[in-house]
Amino acid sequence: MNAAVRIDPETGLKVFNTRAAKASEKITGKGYSVLADQKLKELPEMPAGATFNAEEQAKYRAFKEARRGAAHYMAMEGDFKKYLDDVYSEPPIPREALTDECEILVVGAGFGGLLLWHRLSEAGFTDVRFCEKGGDVGGTWYWNRYPGIACDVESYSYLPLLEEMGYVPSMKFASGFEILEYCQNMAQKFGFYDHCLFHTTVEATTWDEASGRWIVETDRGDKMRARFVILANGILTTPKLARIAGMEKFQGESFHTSRWNYNIDLRGKTVGIIGTGATAVQAVPELAKIVGRLYVFQRTPSSIDVRDQRATTDEERATWANQPGWARARRARFSKISAGRTAIQANDDYLAGKIQDIKKPRKYDRELTPEELTQKQLDSNFRIMEQIRARVDAIVKDPKTAAALKPYYPYGCKRPTFHDEYLPAFNLPHVHLVDTAPRGVGEINERGVVHEGVEYPLDVLIYATGFQWMGTSTFNMVTGRGGRTLKEKWETEGTKTFLGLHSHGFPNLFIVTGPQGGGGSFNFTDAIDAHSDYVVWMLQTMRKRGARIVDVRKEPEDAYAEHCRDVDIATAPLRDCISYYNGEGNAAPGSLAYYGGGKWHKHRVQAQSTLEPYVFEGGDPTV
Numbered sequence: 001m002n003a004a005v006r007i008d009p010e011t012g013l014k015v016f017n018t019r020a021a022k023a024s025e026k027i028t029g030k031g032y033s034v035l036a037d038q039k040l041k042e043l044p045e046m047p048a049g050a051t052f053n054a055e056e057q058a059k060y061r062a063f064k065e066a067r068r069g070a071a072h073y074m075a076m077e078g079d080f081k082k083y084l085d086d087v088y089s090e091p092p093i094p095r096e097a098l099t100d101e102c103e104i105l106v107v108g109a110g111f112g113g114l115l116l117w118h119r120l121s122e123a124g125f126t127d128v129r130f131c132e133k134g135g136d137v138g139g140t141w142y143w144n145r146y147p148g149i150a151c152d153v154e155s156y157s158y159l160p161l162l163e164e165m166g167y168v169p170s171m172k173f174a175s176g177f178e179i180l181e182y183c184q185n186m187a188q189k190f191g192f193y194d195h196c197l198f199h200t201t202v203e204a205t206t207w208d209e210a211s212g213r214w215i216v217e218t219d220r221g222d223k224m225r226a227r228f229v230i231l232a233n234g235i236l237t238t239p240k241l242a243r244i245a246g247m248e249k250f251q252g253e254s255f256h257t258s259r260w261n262y263n264i265d266l267r268g269k270t271v272g273i274i275g276t277g278a279t280a281v282q283a284v285p286e287l288a289k290i291v292g293r294l295y296v297f298q299r300t301p302s303s304i305d306v307r308d309q310r311a312t313t314d315e316e317r318a319t320w321a322n323q324p325g326w327a328r329a330r331r332a333r334f335s336k337i338s339a340g341r342t343a344i345q346a347n348d349d350y351l352a353g354k355i356q357d358i359k360k361p362r363k364y365d366r367e368l369t370p371e372e373l374t375q376k377q378l379d380s381n382f383r384i385m386e387q388i389r390a391r392v393d394a395i396v397k398d399p400k401t402a403a404a405l406k407p408y409y410p411y412g413c414k415r416p417t418f419h420d421e422y423l424p425a426f427n428l429p430h431v432h433l434v435d436t437a438p439r440g441v442g443e444i445n446e447r448g449v450v451h452e453g454v455e456y457p458l459d460v461l462i463y464a465t466g467f468q469w470m471g472t473s474t475f476n477m478v479t480g481r482g483g484r485t486l487k488e489k490w491e492t493e494g495t496k497t498f499l500g501l502h503s504h505g506f507p508n509l510f511i512v513t514g515p516q517g518g519g520g521s522f523n524f525t526d527a528i529d530a531h532s533d534y535v536v537w538m539l540q541t542m543r544k545r546g547a548r549i550v551d552v553r554k555e556p557e558d559a560y561a562e563h564c565r566d567v568d569i570a571t572a573p574l575r576d577c578i579s580y581y582n583g584e585g586n587a588a589p590g591s592l593a594y595y596g597g598g599k600w601h602k603h604r605v606q607a608q609s610t611l612e613p614y615v616f617e618g619g620d621p622t623v
């Protein structure tokens with residue numbers, strides 16, 4: 001057995017062996033059914049003439065206002081800390097605490113960490129160290145292993161480096177288990193495991209002006225120094241719980257969906273699931289296949305769009321085998337279609353390069369004002385939502401249940417979901433929707449959930465209550481120049497970054513896919529790609545100049561943050577609902593959007609060609 005930490009005699013660098021063994025392989029029902037019934041895979045016709053008129057607008061407003069202030073979430077502390085335990089890996093591999101120095105330290109080993117390593121090592125940066133809270137790679141796909149988990153962006157575009165890996169996903173929407181395995185294979189192939197400290201949570205990252213280094217402290221007693229720190233800690237990694245009176249009293253089994261407890265045998269049990277967001281929409285159909293009775297507690301319905309899951313065809317495999325560059329070209333095409341529903345339901349022929357465009361841009365007799373354009377967008381958005389609502393009526397037999405399952409907000413305002421088995425599940429005699437609109441579940445007792453005086457006794461209670469969006473704790477523990485934390489800066493000045501990647505006063509620090517970081521389409525790994533390329537470009541630029549330190553100037557940062565704010569305000573009518581994307585309706589404009597507007601690339605290219613936003617210290621300023 002190799003030591004957890006050893007020195008590579010050739011490079012003199014430390015090599016790690018800290019990947020934890022698997023804790024459990026009891027997974028049942030991975031869930032990616034391909035349905036034969038065409039009717040379940042279609043949206044009803046777009047209603048002719050349906051417009052977002054005053055009456056419908058009032059309905060949307062009432063739906064939103066009724067939910068304002070209803071969300072009460074809590075961190076997993078005290079009695080609930082156990083919900084954060086890593087249930088997927090054996091205990092951490094023992095190792096010595098590290099107090100040495102590396103050139104680049106990266107927080108996180110999801111797709112962010114993996115893609116960064118691929119790009120950095122290709123560019124010749126090898127003194128790179130990763131710290132990861134979990135026992136293995138995968139990030140999102142390590143932590144989320146609920147039955148039915150799959151990507152929502154087609155896997156041929158979502159999974160990065162498919163050709164370099166020589167891999168073709170088995171399904172159009174690969175299961176999360178396949179994606180996790182893919183991440184593990186990436187780590188093996190690119191030598192990532194040697195560089196990663198698993199079961200290591202970064203607790204503090206502090207800039208030391210005297211040495212021009214970051215000091216990184218972890219829960220394993222490490223106190224490492226690094227010239228550069230890259231936060232690739234994800235934006236949906238910190239699970240949250242709804243705060244419900246009496247929840248600590250429940251005597252049955254309970255867990256959060258992002259720590260699925262496969263040691264609990266759910267077969268034949270009475271199970272309750274709280275929350276009906278993207279996770280529950282994927283998990284409910286699988287739960288319905290095995291449990292005795294299922295109660296789904298809903299505050300706000302999701303929009304349930306068509307999934308149309310299918311296996312990768314032999315023809316596709318054969319074509320791609322003879323088409324070098326197919327995956328990169330497909331990802332590039334996917335990134336071009338950024339408009340709401342089209343992006344996700346992207347036409348296969350377009351993505352395969354068989355047709356040149358998805359649809360022709362509409363021509364109007366005269367140039368429309370921004371308000372008129374927004375109204376046009378709202379009208380077509382409304383018609384899509386009418387189809388989504390009509391689909392509920394077409395599938396769900398009980399009219400009361402169907403009525404409760406219909407969402408009234410603009411498409412894409414809450415995270416859109418896609419499934420062909422979710423709505424039919426509510427026709428099963430043992431599956432019950434408990435409509436807790438608009439305020440949510442009010443009470444939990446020893447036996448189960450109580451709502452409006454009715455008790456629902458449960459064997460198992462599952463919290464599908466989501467994540468703190470952009471709330472990853474790493475942002476809160478970074479102390480920059482002058483002893484100021486990133487959290488303090490953003491709380492007093494509002495979220496301020498340049499390109500989402502730098503923040504003034506935090507030199508040699510990069511944030512990947514954080515607030516205001518655009519660059520991608522709906523495909524998250526595309527943004528990670530763009531950010532990784534940017535980081536490598538900056539490190540190479542510094543290497544060429546011999547620069548030790550880079551920071552951004554305040555003015556370009558202010559201007560960029562203002563741009564994110566303006567874009568957010570201009571497009572606000574299309575996101576007029578209560579959602580985690582907008583901090584349950586409380587977030588300041590521009591503060592949470594990871595996309596930050598469509599001009600991210602323009603800002604990036606300008607910065608890279610002029611170098612104007614940056615302050616470099618050391619080296620030759622003329623290079």
Ligand SMILES: Cc1cc2nc3c(=O)[nH]c(=O)nc-3n(C[C@H](O)[C@H](O)[C@H](O)COP(=O)(O)OP(=O)(O)OC[C@H]3O[C@@H](n4cnc5c(N)ncnc54)[C@H](O)[C@@H]3O)c2cc1C
Nearest residue numbers: 108110111112132133139140151152153201202233234524
């Ligand atoms: C259920 C689910 C489904 C999704 N489906 C899609 C999809 O279909 N398409 C899409 O584009 N996106 C999807 N996403 C978004 C998804 O998060 C991204 O696509 C992508 O996986 C993010 O990769 P990442 O490396 O940036 O972050 P993550 O995958 O979140 O990885 C970050 C890692 O950082 C670690 N970490 C955090 N803080 C610390 C710390 N202090 N110390 C040490 N380690 C730390 C975490 O443990 C985690 O492993 C989905 C997200 C979820 C939750």
